[in-house]
Amino acid sequence: MTVDATDAVPGPAQGPDGPDDSFHVFDTTLRDGAQREGIHLTVADKLTIARYLDEYGVGFIEGGWPGANPRDTEFFARAPKEIDFKNAQLVAFGSTRRAGVPAQIDPQVKALLDSEAPVVTLVAKAHDRHVELALRTTLDENLAMIADTVGHLRERGRRVFVDCEHFFDGYQDNPAYATRVVRTAQEAGADVVVLCDTNGGMIPARIQAVVRTVAADTGARLGIHAQDDTGCAVANTLAAVDGGATHVQCTANGYGERVGNANLFPVVAALELKYGRRVLPEGALAETTRISHAIAEVVNLTPATHQPYVGTSAFAHKGGLHASAIKVDPDLYQHIDPELVGNTMRMLVSDMAGRASVELKGKELGYDLGGDRELVGRVVERVKEQELKGYTYEAADASFELLLRDEVHGGAAGAPRFFRAESWRTIVEQRPDGEQVNEATVKLWAKGERIVVTGEGNGPVDALDRALRAGLERIHPELARLNLVDYKVRILEGTQGTSSTTRVLLSMSDGGGEWTTVGVGDNVIAASWQALDDGYTYGLLRAGVPAHD
Numbered sequence: 001m002t003v004d005a006t007d008a009v010p011g012p013a014q015g016p017d018g019p020d021d022s023f024h025v026f027d028t029t030l031r032d033g034a035q036r037e038g039i040h041l042t043v044a045d046k047l048t049i050a051r052y053l054d055e056y057g058v059g060f061i062e063g064g065w066p067g068a069n070p071r072d073t074e075f076f077a078r079a080p081k082e083i084d085f086k087n088a089q090l091v092a093f094g095s096t097r098r099a100g101v102p103a104q105i106d107p108q109v110k111a112l113l114d115s116e117a118p119v120v121t122l123v124a125k126a127h128d129r130h131v132e133l134a135l136r137t138t139l140d141e142n143l144a145m146i147a148d149t150v151g152h153l154r155e156r157g158r159r160v161f162v163d164c165e166h167f168f169d170g171y172q173d174n175p176a177y178a179t180r181v182v183r184t185a186q187e188a189g190a191d192v193v194v195l196c197d198t199n200g201g202m203i204p205a206r207i208q209a210v211v212r213t214v215a216a217d218t219g220a221r222l223g224i225h226a227q228d229d230t231g232c233a234v235a236n237t238l239a240a241v242d243g244g245a246t247h248v249q250c251t252a253n254g255y256g257e258r259v260g261n262a263n264l265f266p267v268v269a270a271l272e273l274k275y276g277r278r279v280l281p282e283g284a285l286a287e288t289t290r291i292s293h294a295i296a297e298v299v300n301l302t303p304a305t306h307q308p309y310v311g312t313s314a315f316a317h318k319g320g321l322h323a324s325a326i327k328v329d330p331d332l333y334q335h336i337d338p339e340l341v342g343n344t345m346r347m348l349v350s351d352m353a354g355r356a357s358v359e360l361k362g363k364e365l366g367y368d369l370g371g372d373r374e375l376v377g378r379v380v381e382r383v384k385e386q387e388l389k390g391y392t393y394e395a396a397d398a399s400f401e402l403l404l405r406d407e408v409h410g411g412a413a414g415a416p417r418f419f420r421a422e423s424w425r426t427i428v429e430q431r432p433d434g435e436q437v438n439e440a441t442v443k444l445w446a447k448g449e450r451i452v453v454t455g456e457g458n459g460p461v462d463a464l465d466r467a468l469r470a471g472l473e474r475i476h477p478e479l480a481r482l483n484l485v486d487y488k489v490r491i492l493e494g495t496q497g498t499s500s501t502t503r504v505l506l507s508m509s510d511g512g513g514e515w516t517t518v519g520v521g522d523n524v525i526a527a528s529w530q531a532l533d534d535g536y537t538y539g540l541l542r543a544g545v546p547a548h549d
Ligand SMILES: CC(=O)SCCNC(=O)CCNC(=O)[C@H](O)C(C)(C)COP(=O)(O)OP(=O)(O)OC[C@H]1O[C@@H](n2cnc3c(N)ncnc32)[C@H](O)[C@@H]1OP(=O)(O)O
Pocket: 032, 035, 065, 067, 068, 069, 095, 096, 097, 098, 099, 123, 124, 125, 134, 135, 136, 145, 165, 198, 257
């Protein structure tokens, strides 16, 4: 469903004649995004991210601050040679000249020109207090610094955007001076004057009102740069668009200084889907989830599961009532079709599930349970009973599928399996010389054969895994492809006295996909055994091995 914002004017689509300059999507992941604590990008990382952003179709990529560090300088030297930009222009970031130093001889202004970027963003002070306290110069000299630097860059053929730092705080304290800063930048030749909520303390209504007033007072083309300190950066960015801004500065996944910046993906998705404004090339919106996750991979941060539009939970439904309506029409509990942004709907099965959740989850897994109310009811009951004991199926689809499979095959005896454990045991020996030996023995039945194997490992669970795998691999060589990729343990609060329960979630991969299983027990080894048993069973099912008992 598309909801048009009251004041928004849909812009023309980006046509075959080239990029439409009437609205700018400006990305600053490589500059402001890199200011996030914990992100450290190499030049190669920056080049990779720039390729993704260009592929996605942003109009401008702010690559960093040439001259501030060797890495950013190298990025500007390499990017034009190594990337065949299809959609984006490269932007160099820097500040206005130093107080009292002519722009012609200011080394960091020279570095901006030396970067050969066709576009330059200059950060300028717009708050009188900052001019006096941080720059330690006069209000007039600050205006001269802006005019001289913009003029100098314009004379040398650069397109210039001016980021008015602390604009909204400055406007609150001294609107006349903040407005003079905008006029000065505009008159000196800046194409866009970007109003920055640098401390991120603003809220949408204030942003919209100020942008609207400044646009009317100056006639300047305005942009918005919103930090997320109130959690309103995306809303503030859209409010600025409502107020008349036609240039939005964002970062992939909202990375940025302190808590971050306006997140590129929800901003772009809102512009396209809610405002009806085409800001990306044809087909690019459907790549949103892939691009978001790919960039997260490069910066080495796990993609946030609950991120709007692109998170794996963005279209995951847990409540039974939600599922029952979704069964009729997914629109009833979704604001958009997830495919529009390259995401997918998922059903979660838990103790909050009802029949509809189980039916839809079954369908997602390839089981048609539609007609069998009794069977579906049995699955719902079993899930609820199991979750009371500590199991969790929303995170362990593979264990849920095995439970479902058992019920489909008639319950009590369960579905045919590939092996059954007669017994297992582990020994942890602490030797006098400090060495620890972890050993496990597993006794199994598979294909009518009794198998007894031992394994040694780094810990008791590793030893158990090795023994089970060694025993099964003789019969099922397909298991050689399986790897344990994640293992999580959680101690659940005891329900009786001091007793507590251990839950293990274990993820395996066969190179083509990953699955997660759950085990619950009085201790970590018992819980791990169950998760391993389900993990290998599911792996064999995926490999298409016929089950046998
Ligand atoms: C809001 C933002 O996010 S803006 C971007 C912020 N990003 C960064 O700072 C990352 C890159 N920065 C750096 O590598 C370094 O800070 C550099 C290379 C830019 C400068 O380093 P240094 O020369 O050692 O100066 P330092 O960082 O201590 O201070 C910044 C100087 O710039 C001045 N300055 C700040 N804003 C401006 C401006 N808009 N115009 C001109 N000068 C400015 C400050 O007054 C200060 O001057 P001073 O050296 O006379 O005290």
